[in-house]
Amino acid sequence: MTEKKPMSLTARIIIGMVAGISAGGLLQWILPKDGDLIIPLYFFDFSIRGVFVDFFFEVGGQIFISSLKMLVVPLVFVSLICGTCSISDTSKLGQIGGRAVGLYLITTAIAISLAMTIAILIAPGEGVNMTSDATYTAKEAPSLAKVFIDMFPSNPFAAFTEGNMLQIIVFALLFGIAMALSGEAGERVAAVFEDLNEVIMRLVTILMNLAPYGVFCLLAKTFTDLPLGELLSLAYYFMVVFGVLLIHALVTYPVILKALTGLNPLIFLRKMRETAIFAFSTSSSNATIPVTLETVTKKMGVKNSIASFTVPLGATINMDGTAIMQGVATVFIAQVFNVDLTITDYLMVILTATLASIGTAGVPGVGLIMLAMVLNQVGLPVEGIALIIGVDRLLDMTRTAVNVTGDSMVSVIVGKSVDGFDEQVFNDRDAAKKDEDIDFHHLKKSKV
Template sequence: MNKESANSLTRRIVIGMLAGISLGWIFQWLLPTNGDLLIPLGFFDFAVRGFFVDGLFEIGGQIFVTSLKMLVVPLVFVSIICGTCSLTDTSKLGRIGGRAIALYLLTTAIAITIAIGAGLLFNPGEGVNMAAGTTFAATEAPSLTQVIIDMFPSNPFDAFAKGNMLQIIVFALLFGIAIALAGDAGERIAKQFEDFNEVIMRLVVILMNLAPYGVFCLMTTLFVDLSLSDFGSLIKYFFVVFGVLVVHALVTYPVILKVLTGLNPIIFIKKMRTTALFAFSTASSNATIPSTMNTATKKLGVHNSIASFTVPMGATINMDGTAIMQGVATVFIAQVFNVDLTITDFLMVILTATLASIGTAGVPGVGLIMLAMVLAQVGLPVEGIGLIIGVDRLLDMVRTAVNITGDSMVTLVVGKSEGQFDETIYNSADDTSRDRIDFHHLKD
């Protein structure tokens, strides 16, 4: 193994992840769980929980995630402006957006269909008894009409402060079109934004170099409190959801990519490794946008004019992983409560979940809100969501990795169809050297 591969970012992230999981389980073993202890472990409780878990590692993990989120708004805003300015025909925006949304909805419908089929095949709810007192209060989702209205910001600075991605996308598109129409003044401003974009992308690479340490801290704090006993009778549900997620990422996406573009899907999967690990560790599509954008443009060869638009949109409305959870969870809850669902009910689940992926875009806790809508649509008790919350944290991490993989696949398809794609970059070796920064020599 050469030095290049040994020091690759993906390898270092995997090492940080495995080290964090191992340390988290060691800390869990050291922490006292009850008062019947043979030896006093008060010191371990204070040192492990107080200093390391809730102190050092919690701080390190949250700083890492917060730093990623810090880049999202300026990166999306500047990238979309640069991409819009580079389009010679602004009418392409409608075509690009239409294709992206259509593909996102298609993959979501496929995802939930596969999930329902797997749920009916493996029957994850058999033998599971509803826990007494299990409750879940679902937040009401806004209507699709209100979501469309709310896409347009009354105060763009408020949208920046709140990280409202749909409003930021709309404002950046309008701003970019205005720059393109402003003649010489617009050209001068466009050059400034291109320079800003280069600087922000370098900042993304800096944070990517710190990712192994952030991932280590996140995994440690997560696995200190993640007990295998939480799974219990839900282990079958867990593995059905996990299996469908893996199939969707490694089979559905590559097949769609091959059919629509003719590109080698193996290359795509290999180049998505680092970003998928980012998504898994942060469990946030928005926080992963900087890494997804970097991968789409620098490794997959999609031009910024496409990626700057489709990646943020996908992070907001692409809910394939959540749709898979909804499909299996609907079958699971129906089996637990002994409710027989008809073919019409399952078709309604597919339609509701697919449309809800846009209707609940940007809403906090969107996954559970969408599931509550689906359950209510087919007459299942919403309280059943409380049964799966215990294992949902780990599945949420996998769902996020699947979602950003779908974002990148759609970006590739749209970029290829619009001629905004460099196949030489796509087929080139995954050069990890550009992902590393020598902090001792910041200038070449």
């Protein structure tokens, strides 16, 4: 009798995602906010909806998110130091950084250009005369000089506690270069960091095995609170943004990957499924870094010395999904308020959104802050954000999945261009599968 093959991690995560969406939607239908079932007890009123939404779903989801974020800073710092000190040629490091930044900015510019072109052709805001008293305060876009100055930490420990990824990346790069130039002392320190990296990656694997439950809680909470009425009223705008996101992820990225590397884009997309689901559920490129790094190195064959630099950098400056939302939203708001934008205005939107993506945190909701900057630049009313804020949560989840797909694609391209890529691993359908599942029962036995 053959032993039953365990279900793959990807399949379990997809089941968790579908179950979470179904549970959230069902709970919202049975127990809406204004129709909650309250049971009076001796000292307080017991809310049935609150037990599920505010306790089980909220607690489970936030613990999962916090666990992911807990790993981000140590993982990026240790991995980047290991990768940097293994590159003896510092000029190669400059090539990696230059190509990665260049590709990220180019794909962001393509994304927003594609979004505005499709939005102008479809015109989702024509005939929609919506008004709103709500306001949204715009944050002033930082100057390019300010962005470069802020990349260098005056206090690296403050950068760690604040989670400032650009400053952590710069400090790790300098520290790794210093280790590579320090001879035997650097080699001894490097050995310690290699061991730390191995332990942290094992911690990532353990956390990934708990992911189906975290994904379930996050999506159940989201779809319980998602205002379906607002989603339906703005369905035209929603479908345009969602459609452009799909085109960028399933057409633009594969075409660029095929053109620059000759690799099979279908293999790339298949191996991205798990990471995309993670990103969709967390709505945070930063929180997804551990999973993205694991996928890029173990499933796609990019060397850790490359991926440990390109993935965290991408989570910080690559905002293709956000750029798409900004492009469609700018055209939509202009049409709603009957404002005619010139070619110069559209070019200004492309430039502002591309530059504003540098240094913007990869956290949920940041796209709306960036959109306020863009609207200010072309003289559109910032209060127009109130029109789309109701449906932005679901779009935020989708565009994060697009962002991490772009991070992974650029990592593969850069890795292949500097001989930091194993094509055999990329083409191996079962690459890294042995690390997906941990037999916790076996671990308990081995300790006895």
